[in-house]
Amino acid sequence: MILLVEQLLNGLQLGITLFLMSAGLTLVFGIMQVINLAHGSFYMIGAYVGATVAAATGSFILALAGALGAAGVAGMAVEILVLRQLYKRDHLDQVLATFGLIFFFNEMTRIIWGKQPLFMDIPTWLKGNIELLPGLIYPVYRLAVIVVGAVVALLLWYLFSRTRLGMQIRAGASNRDMVSALGVNIKLLYTLVFGLGTLLAGLAGVMAGPIFAVESGMGESILILTFVVIVIGGIGSVRGAVVGALLVGLVDTLGRAFLPTLFRTFLSSSYADSVGASLASMSIYIVMAAVLIWKPRGLFPSHH
């Protein structure tokens, strides 16, 4: 029972990380109608810059600031230099260009930081474990990740439903020309939205740094999961991203945790381990296919 609760928490925490990634990507999809395969690269940039700043200064807060800044600035630079030329073009051109960006960023990190993974540690003030329930010991850092994710979700909700900028962004999504006619600088708006998206990816990256290996290509492993999330949630819907991320996080974690045990009840143990493990790897894709067959536009289809 304790194990189940702990695994649920683990799933929640994975889901939150995925949410930070997907929120940015779904915003860019929904508002700018741009497919960005290189979103994972900004996650990687966040982690690398965060690890470097943390190593140089010893401060996690500075690392956080540096990572967010770097990911945001890199994102805006990419928007201005490459993607801005592609808004009116086919989605496929965006696929090709951002595929090229993945190559570029992955190799650049290897050139700058070398080929081996980078070190990043949990800040001392977030180290250790606390006993949530009797017998349920959980790392403080992972709880902090959950809290940060929840706060970001609230901030995004506030930004979009309560602020002027949020209204402009939403209006820009439904009618680009109209908003420009009203005197809003749509180019700047798009650059900012894209920067916000990559900044969130950078945040996910720097928070993942102390837990995961900081290495070149780390963005692609999470990128595919992110795509799965936003497609399940419904492209362009932040609410969908929340639900999709939690669903994927839970299915993936619980699948890994319990499927092999489940199979062991009716298959020979070595066979069960391998079948269970394979099925666990496939589980989120099975869920995604099922959701799309049931609701072809995702759980929370956006209106346009």
Add this chain to the structure above:
Amino acid sequence: MAGGVRKTVLIAGGGLFFCLLPWAAHYFGEQYLVSLFTRILIYSLAAVSLDLLIGYGGLISLGHAAFVGIGGYVTAIFFQHSFEAEPLAGIIPGSENALLVWPLAVIVAAAFAFLIGSLSLRTSGMHFIMITLAFAQMLYYFAVGLEKYGGDDGLSLYSRNQLVGMDLANDVHFYFVCLFFLSLFLLISDRLVKSRFGLVLRGAASSSRRIHALGIHGRRYKLICFIIGGAGAGLAGALLANQTEYVSPGLLHWTMSGELMVMVLLGGLGSLFGPVLGAAVYLLLEETLAMYTEHWMVYLGPILIVVVLFAKRGLFGLLTHRD
């Protein structure tokens, strides 16, 4: 020179180039070029089959590698069972006969395309891209866990298949077999897109609402297109398994699908011959850049971006259109 004439000259020139290549390679003493271009021919076949989907059916599939992988695995699995003289599932004998195994690879790939296609076509747009990706990833992880056939280690063939009247172990023979199949598939595709079926298909890709208003079930046409594309990719997979004498789950990975898509886009969408050019340029770039620098990706990435920004119809469009 008018676009049409240029196109004809380009295709004829390309055809001539491919036909004469083995002799040229022999003349320059560069036998290796034959196997490099065999690889180009096979990837071209896969890319053309994907172009059929994307460029004519409007079906942006990011899971096309799945069918290449299926074709490859069918070939390799039958080889393995024949090599070890142990019938498949206890009853079906293995085989190394190309005339038997290759059509089978095509049929199995087409069957999977039917299955995946009928489910995926319920969605459209971005969701279609992602659901095809999802199915391909499922098959990828399935292959990784397929212990009997090597799992992640993949499966080696100890020689190429046998084809009556040909010696496939001979690189030049095998090259011409691949050239034959690519030409055949190009011919079939060219007829296909101009046929009644193709007309309806292109219509459905252009406006599914309008095709509906004409009283036509667009989805059925798209499904058939998906199956034909899958079959072509399955054949490419069978040939690739023979060329490298090896298959692995890497064939089904999403990056492989991505690379095929890049070849199609690089060459020029919806042009059939464009993807051949795209595959050639992409593979040659990868090959030559990697020979000069270990950081080849830092150059390849920006090259792709430049092509997107400055060649709107891909390289084939750049060569056949005058802007």
Add this chain to the structure above:
Amino acid sequence: MKRLLMLLTAAAFVFSLQSAAAEPVKIGMITTLSTKAAYLGEDIRDGFQLAIDQEGGKLGGIDVELLVEDDGRKPEKAKQIAERYMKKDGVKIMTGIVFSNVAIAVVPKVVRDGVVYLSANAGPSKLAGKGCNENYFSVSYQNDNIDEVVGQFVNDSEHQSVYLIAPNYPAGKDHLAGFKRYFKKDISAEVYTQLGQSDYAAEIAAIRAAKPDAVFFFLPGGMGVSFIKQYAQAGLSEEIPLYGPAFSFDERLLKAVGPVALGVKNGSQWTHDLDNPANKQFVAAYIEKYGRTPTLYASQGYDTARLIGSALKAVQGNVDDLGAVKQALKKAEFDSVRGKFSFGTNQHPVQDLYIREVIKTDDGQYTNRTIQKVFENHVDAYAAECEM
């Protein structure tokens, strides 16, 4: 049209230009220099290159030319490179492959085509037993060796039950099998994770619940980094000790893992502190040239180069007589950084295997210290199956 022809002829010329002047002996290195595992190939190459540089562009007094190319960890690509080395460059000696699955795809084909392949890392069981070949030498180890030594060590310790964890792919199963070959006590559970997985929270929670005496893991590269970090963060490293093969504890990975790996015991055939002159000289020269402590991969690259040197010297650079080259290789008359080195019947190393411990040096670096020699002149488990 013209543009297309120009493009293709240009490509053809690029190839033809490459193959001028074939004086020195060419050695083809196919290795992994991109992807997450890029640093492994880098170290093998750097170790190999060091040996060449020390002789001023020669090995065993013979001029050599080292061709290096990145396989991107893709077996298909590695095959393509091997084919080019053979057909275009006329390479007779190859080495460098990092991963077992790449080796399995490439090696059987190239040795059949009359190339001598010397493995500087991957040593899959398929190539050690029935699939052995007189053109194939493993200079590194047979994969299981590094797990067997840990298995024996843990078996001799006070631990009664061990929890096993590895990625769900054939190499993962091989490595666990190697451990189990010498560990005869209780296996608490055997868990297979997704290849390339980065979050191990679910597995770690399960370990906590299972309460084994120790955990043995084979998670190479970034997977291991993530696992060790998360394992320590979950507070388990004090309660349940970790054991593993050297792959997760080389000096470059330790930099990324940091203090949480301290005290972990792992198995290896070599460590930079081994006390022999060849090794001392190698470690010092490597640090001087590259500014970092050599890893076991670098040592394997170096040994491979030196072994090739010894053979080239014996045949005086005449690699056309492949039989003589092989005979010379088999004698292994070179000063290995491992101290002593010889080949068994299946042309895999017969060598000593050690347990070492992760420590922190005075200048704040993390590294390994040899603590115990567990096997002496260890022969791999597949040698008997090899008919040569």
Add this chain to the structure above:
Amino acid sequence: MADYILQVKNLCKSFGAVEASRDLSFAVQRGHIHALIGPNGAGKTTVLNLLSGELQADSGTIFLNAKKINKLPVHQRVSAGLGRSFQITSIFESLSVSENMALAILAGEGHNFRFWRNAMTVGVVKRELAGALARVDLSDREEQLAGNLSHGEKRQLEVGMALVGKPQLLLLDEPMAGQGAGGTVELKKLILGLKGQTTILLVEHDMDVVFSLADRISVIVYGHCIASGSPEQIRTNPEVQMAYLGEQ
């Protein structure tokens, strides 16, 4: 009793709280040009969508040639004799003009699962293509990509494609929308020329066009038909004046 090709009875359709059609009834006589008019947002396009089958009515019946069609899917309504052109031109932009037309011709020819022969050389296409293009004045445009046509030409093409199936009733959704003065004149000529070949149900904003073309007019306000009659009757109907003036 008059010969009605289309009878709509008590049609209702709502989108959430919005009632787009409210107990809507009207009838169209064979051979007429019948116009549907009404203020913005009156639900005219919804009516066309209900007729063509793109939307399903919540309740009510639609008779085409005295046959109930309101449960049929789009393509079966097409074979029952309904043709439609859209408000926003919807042609196949990436196909050439003649391919567009050929597609319309082939749509009526059973299934199209023919994979080898060039579609443009099929007998029926060869026979009908030239005539169909000439009917809408596009003979000299056949090789053009439809997406590159002018606004008016696109509309001509679309009407031409709707006519290929020889529909007994043609639904025209705001054909004049977005046309310049020249285009309007051309299209008026075209529509008048169709009279006698087919019955036309026309939705149009341009009142000059409506009153000069239509034989009968039905006025729709908030999804309900408030009046039907000849142009003269409608012009003088006080309720209609009220509805229009009230909106001004």
